[in-house]
Amino acid sequence: MMAWIKRHKIALLIFWFAFIAIACNLSSSTRPPTIVPRSSPTPPPTIGFATLSPAELPSSIATPHPDSNVELLNLINQIETDRLMLHVDALASLRTRHVNSQGINQAYDYIRGEFDKITQQTGNLFVFTHEFPLEWAGTRTIQRNIAAVISGDEIGAGTILISAHYDSISQFPEDSVVDAPGANDNASGVATLIELARIMSQRPHRSTIMFVAFSAEEVGRRGSLAFMTDYISSQGIEIDAMINLDIIGSSTGPNGINNDRQMRVFSANPNESLSRQLARSMNLIAFNHAPDMELIVENAEDRQNRYSDHLSFSERGFPAVRLIEAAEEPNRTNTSNDTIDDVQASYLTRSAQTVLVTVTSLADGLRPPRNVSLRDNGGGVRQLVWEQVPGATSYVVALRRPNSLIYDQQFETTENSVTWDGFVPTRFAGVAIAARDENGLIGPLTEEILIQ
Numbered sequence: 001m002m003a004w005i006k007r008h009k010i011a012l013l014i015f016w017f018a019f020i021a022i023a024c025n026l027s028s029s030t031r032p033p034t035i036v037p038r039s040s041p042t043p044p045p046t047i048g049f050a051t052l053s054p055a056e057l058p059s060s061i062a063t064p065h066p067d068s069n070v071e072l073l074n075l076i077n078q079i080e081t082d083r084l085m086l087h088v089d090a091l092a093s094l095r096t097r098h099v100n101s102q103g104i105n106q107a108y109d110y111i112r113g114e115f116d117k118i119t120q121q122t123g124n125l126f127v128f129t130h131e132f133p134l135e136w137a138g139t140r141t142i143q144r145n146i147a148a149v150i151s152g153d154e155i156g157a158g159t160i161l162i163s164a165h166y167d168s169i170s171q172f173p174e175d176s177v178v179d180a181p182g183a184n185d186n187a188s189g190v191a192t193l194i195e196l197a198r199i200m201s202q203r204p205h206r207s208t209i210m211f212v213a214f215s216a217e218e219v220g221r222r223g224s225l226a227f228m229t230d231y232i233s234s235q236g237i238e239i240d241a242m243i244n245l246d247i248i249g250s251s252t253g254p255n256g257i258n259n260d261r262q263m264r265v266f267s268a269n270p271n272e273s274l275s276r277q278l279a280r281s282m283n284l285i286a287f288n289h290a291p292d293m294e295l296i297v298e299n300a301e302d303r304q305n306r307y308s309d310h311l312s313f314s315e316r317g318f319p320a321v322r323l324i325e326a327a328e329e330p331n332r333t334n335t336s337n338d339t340i341d342d343v344q345a346s347y348l349t350r351s352a353q354t355v356l357v358t359v360t361s362l363a364d365g366l367r368p369p370r371n372v373s374l375r376d377n378g379g380g381v382r383q384l385v386w387e388q389v390p391g392a393t394s395y396v397v398a399l400r401r402p403n404s405l406i407y408d409q410q411f412e413t414t415e416n417s418v419t420w421d422g423f424v425p426t427r428f429a430g431v432a433i434a435a436r437d438e439n440g441l442i443g444p445l446t447e448e449i450l451i452q
Helices: 002-007 009-023 070-076 081-092 102-122 183-200 222-235 274-289 345-364
Strands: 126-136 139-150 159-165 208-214 239-245 262-267 294-297 320-325 373-378 381-385 394-400 409-413 417-420 430-436
Touching: 070 345, 081 102, 081 183, 081 345, 102 126, 102 139, 102 183, 126 222, 139 183, 139 222, 159 183, 159 222, 159 345, 183 208, 183 239, 183 345, 208 222, 239 345, 262 274, 274 294, 274 320, 274 345, 274 394, 274 430, 320 345
Parallel strands: 159 208, 159 239, 239 320, 262 294
Antiparallel strands: 126 139, 139 208, 262 320, 373 381, 381 417, 394 409, 394 430
């Protein structure tokens, strides 16, 4: 690993100088997130629309807020590339983490040990193990999910769950001996999960944040299904957002494709579902706050004939999404070729930073406005009204075009109402609002209001 660090030292320095230059120029523009078509078997998502001209905007809009959130920038810089790669290497070096192998037990010991270290350092992370029985390929085992929780400080701020599965599998699903290093699928997700827990446990948060490493995802997501039944449902826990990290470490794909500036977000249909609303909210937050990484909202719950642990939550009605790299290489996944050599340190770092920024916005941003309504004032003019949020310096109004997967437009206002002739179904299908605090951080959006 020291040899890897030396080989990539110059590349890492170049990346950090480039990132600082980019981050210092971030601003919350009113232009829409730009969607670039992606070379992939998955159909490309809806393309962004042109920005509204000043004459088309409501008269009460505010000057775009400069992104002066120094705290966010400092938070992003806490992601340590070396830590991420060391976690990937430790897990991939086990050769296999098949549910019937000794490797799955060694992986459990490693992940639980890392969470326990964080607890000892910060005292702000409660760690526990959830056991469940599994029978696979004629073998009965006791599998273990690992959960770590940071309790939120604000009543009613909800719970955000971040997950990654730590088991691996080969092209021979019942063989527990054949090599299945699973560096990208899914040591990359687990490494990010551990790093997020380390950073986020160092300070309090409005929302409760739960980090879960699931076992047995590769054999029918049995770990997340058991966790849902045994813990989430039995405890009556309401999940406001479930963010699943699965294959997030490589920018390379088939036929020489290299996409190191995008990640895909999968969520359950229909387009107005809570999961899809979470996906486009994350797209908007990343557009405003994330460093040089675009979240592409896909019109599917996952790739064709594929699945991951987010479905165990969306099937129960919770908002849940899967994050995955843009240029996936199917011929590497679930083979002995899924080694650390194909995990790009800079891409994994940007992926982790994007997740950290997004979760911070959802967990720490001001709560969304309440009692939102769209009133008809007659003559084609409507008034969007909501309660003021204490501490808000402005409000971001996000608009979605008909049949669009994302919020194509956004504008800001310092008032708690907007009167406009643009709230019509021929122009926009939905609208949502978020409060921005004095540091420039955008909080979670309201549930989308359909414009009819």
